[in-house]
Amino acid sequence: MIAFTDAERKKYRNIWVVAEILFGEIQPVTYELTGAARTLADLRKSEVWVVVMGSDIEGKLESLFAYGADVAILVDNPGSSGFVDETETKIMKRLIIKYKPEVVICGATTRGRALIPRVSVMTHCGLTADCTGLSIDPENGDLLQTRPAFGGNVMATIRCSNHRPQMATVRPRVMKSPEPDPGRAGRIIKEDMLTSDSEKIKQIIDVFHSTETAYNLADAQIIISGGRGMKGPEGFKLLKQFAQRVGGAAVGASRAAVDSGWIPYAHQVGQTGQTVQTKVYIACGISGQIQHLVGMQSCDLIIAIDKNPDTPMMQIADIAVVGDLFEIIPEIIREIPNL
Amino acid sequence: MKIVVCIKQVPATNDAKIDPETKRIIREGMKAILNPFDTYAVEEGVQLRDKFGGEVIALSMGPPKAEASLREAISVGVDRAILLSDRAFGGSDTWATSYVLAKAIEKIGDVDLVICGKQAIDGDTAQVGPGIAAHLDWLQATYVMAVEEISSSSIRVKRMHEDGYDICEMSLPAVITVVKDINIPRVPSLKGRLASNKCEIPVWKPDDINADTSKIGLNGSPTRVVKIQPPPPRHTSTKKIEGSSIECAQTLLRELKLRSIV
Numbered sequence: 001m002i003a004f005t006d007a008e009r010k011k012y013r014n015i016w017v018v019a020e021i022l023f024g025e026i027q028p029v030t031y032e033l034t035g036a037a038r039t040l041a042d043l044r045k046s047e048v049w050v051v052v053m054g055s056d057i058e059g060k061l062e063s064l065f066a067y068g069a070d071v072a073i074l075v076d077n078p079g080s081s082g083f084v085d086e087t088e089t090k091i092m093k094r095l096i097i098k099y100k101p102e103v104v105i106c107g108a109t110t111r112g113r114a115l116i117p118r119v120s121v122m123t124h125c126g127l128t129a130d131c132t133g134l135s136i137d138p139e140n141g142d143l144l145q146t147r148p149a150f151g152g153n154v155m156a157t158i159r160c161s162n163h164r165p166q167m168a169t170v171r172p173r174v175m176k177s178p179e180p181d182p183g184r185a186g187r188i189i190k191e192d193m194l195t196s197d198s199e200k201i202k203q204i205i206d207v208f209h210s211t212e213t214a215y216n217l218a219d220a221q222i223i224i225s226g227g228r229g230m231k232g233p234e235g236f237k238l239l240k241q242f243a244q245r246v247g248g249a250a251v252g253a254s255r256a257a258v259d260s261g262w263i264p265y266a267h268q269v270g271q272t273g274q275t276v277q278t279k280v281y282i283a284c285g286i287s288g289q290i291q292h293l294v295g296m297q298s299c300d301l302i303i304a305i306d307k308n309p310d311t312p313m314m315q316i317a318d319i320a321v322v323g324d325l326f327e328i329i330p331e332i333i334r335e336i337p338n339l
Numbered sequence: 340m341k342i343v344v345c346i347k348q349v350p351a352t353n354d355a356k357i358d359p360e361t362k363r364i365i366r367e368g369m370k371a372i373l374n375p376f377d378t379y380a381v382e383e384g385v386q387l388r389d390k391f392g393g394e395v396i397a398l399s400m401g402p403p404k405a406e407a408s409l410r411e412a413i414s415v416g417v418d419r420a421i422l423l424s425d426r427a428f429g430g431s432d433t434w435a436t437s438y439v440l441a442k443a444i445e446k447i448g449d450v451d452l453v454i455c456g457k458q459a460i461d462g463d464t465a466q467v468g469p470g471i472a473a474h475l476d477w478l479q480a481t482y483v484m485a486v487e488e489i490s491s492s493s494i495r496v497k498r499m500h501e502d503g504y505d506i507c508e509m510s511l512p513a514v515i516t517v518v519k520d521i522n523i524p525r526v527p528s529l530k531g532r533l534a535s536n537k538c539e540i541p542v543w544k545p546d547d548i549n550a551d552t553s554k555i556g557l558n559g560s561p562t563r564v565v566k567i568q569p570p571p572p573r574h575t576s577t578k579k580i581e582g583s584s585i586e587c588a589q590t591l592l593r594e595l596k597l598r599s600i601v
Contacts, residue, residue: 205507291463332588
């Protein structure tokens with residue numbers, strides 16, 4: 001693979017964010033990534049550009065400036081009925097060739113994870129999935145991308161020095177959303193949607209909102225989560241009772257519990273499940289592999305219940321309860337109404 | 340219908356060893372399994388073949404012992420398998436891996452549909468499926484939870500999203516990546532086991548697929564792992580609660596009440 005020369009690298013400027021648009025609304029992950037991009041752009045003394053592909057979205061672009069964007073590129077795609085990977089790839093490729101961004105960041109959502117790998121192959125760029133940390137070399141613009149690796153036991157730092165742009169995805173709620181500044185202004189660049197962009201041999205027949213596939217843990221204030229220590233589906237029945245008693249609690253799970261088939265995937269917390277930042281996270285019988293910890297360690301209060309006091313989860317918890325959760329939890333459930 | 344299922348052998352445990360030089364996984368001498376998500380891809384391939392006829396081929400890139408995962412695919416009904424194995428492929432990132440798989444699919448020829456698992460459990464990138472589609476310049480559908488209809492020229496699938504799902508119809512050839520909801524993988528039959536023991540699995544090298552050697556292996560990979568480190572510690576002082584179960588429960592309840600959690 002032919003590496004870029006210094007001179008070629010220098011033609012690439014600015015940090016881009018690919019906006020996540022759902023049903024005509026800019027999704028929170030876009031603001032989170034705009035904030036992260038702002039930090040990188042400040043170090044490089046460059047700008048934050050957000051690419052917005054959608055229809056009827058022009059009136060909502062001001063909010064991007066408030067969160068730190070300098071430019072919003074709008075590609076209005078009237079009548080688009082849903083997410084067409086190939087169309088968005090063609091648009092992205094065209095914009096990348098025209099404007100030469102140094103970095104492109106995209107939400108690691110089902111749509112983002114379908115779109116960006118395709119774009120990275122088409123533009124011959126390196127791509128790092130599910131980054132939990134992004135920093136940049138202020139001198140040469142190399143993006144340092146950190147992510148859990150090898151089953152989640154270590155953190156790897158990845159660099160793509162020889163190619164531009166450098167591409168990364170970040171999962172929702174991994175980066176903290178910045179405080180918006182409503183007075184901040186920015187520029188809008190309108191790019192035409194070309195007829196050649198549209199993928200005519202693919203059609204989105206129908207789009208359904210459904211809670212069937214999505215058990216949204218992120219909206220809960222409290223998550224009660226179980227791991228291998230729950231021993232089976234019966235253990236999760238106990239956690240559901242516990243969650244009902246603690247009003248408004250959701251039930252989460254570790255990958256081990258989900259892979260064992262004790263609870264559906266939609267409940268999984270961690271690198272390959274959902275990332276959560278709730279007020280309270282109660283980890284029951286979860287040892288705390290890195291891939292789980294990265295999905296929940298920004299929760300405000302972490303309580304762990306486990307027989308083994310030496311697990312990683314018990315070390316990072318604010319409150320670590322050492323004991324048999326099959327005795328402790330029923331006791332708590334019994335006592336809650338008496339408070 | 341000619342279907343290719345791309346599969347990956349992954350470490351069975353999480354205590355993977357890492358090459359200090361390349362910072363990539365040392366796969367030799369490690370217990371390995373077929374990537375669990377790929378078992379759904381294999382099953383879907385076999386079911387579609389059973390319904391519509393044709394052939395289903397399993398394809399994998401990896402060290403020689405990755406052959407075991409291909410044999411597993413044959414034991415549950417795949418017709419034949421091909422292993423892409425050569426030192427020159429080693430160190431490939433997702434860009435280079437998807438290039439190699441795409442070149443092999445071109446070499447197989449007349450393929451209508453490629454099926455991948457949504458991601459592999461070691462890397463968790465979910466980038467190879469769309470990468471293959473991009474290298475081939477084929478259409479793609481990811482996170483597929485059901486194949487609703489398929490004909491010789493088109494496929495209609497149900498795609499999972501965070502907020503629900505959509506129904507997407509596209510012409511073939513195409514690449515789909517599938518999630519757990521799509522089927523229940525079968526266990527191998529005795530006949531399948533015998534077939535998997537007997538079959539010959541050809542090994543393809545870069546020359547066999549006309550691969551551009553500047554696009555494969557470590558040299559063909561735009562990404563470089565530059566550092567491996569333990570995760571940053573969460574700054575906290577842990578309050579430990581010990582004693583009998585009743586004492587533990589009561590102390591914890593006091594803590595929860597103190598914070599107005601219950």
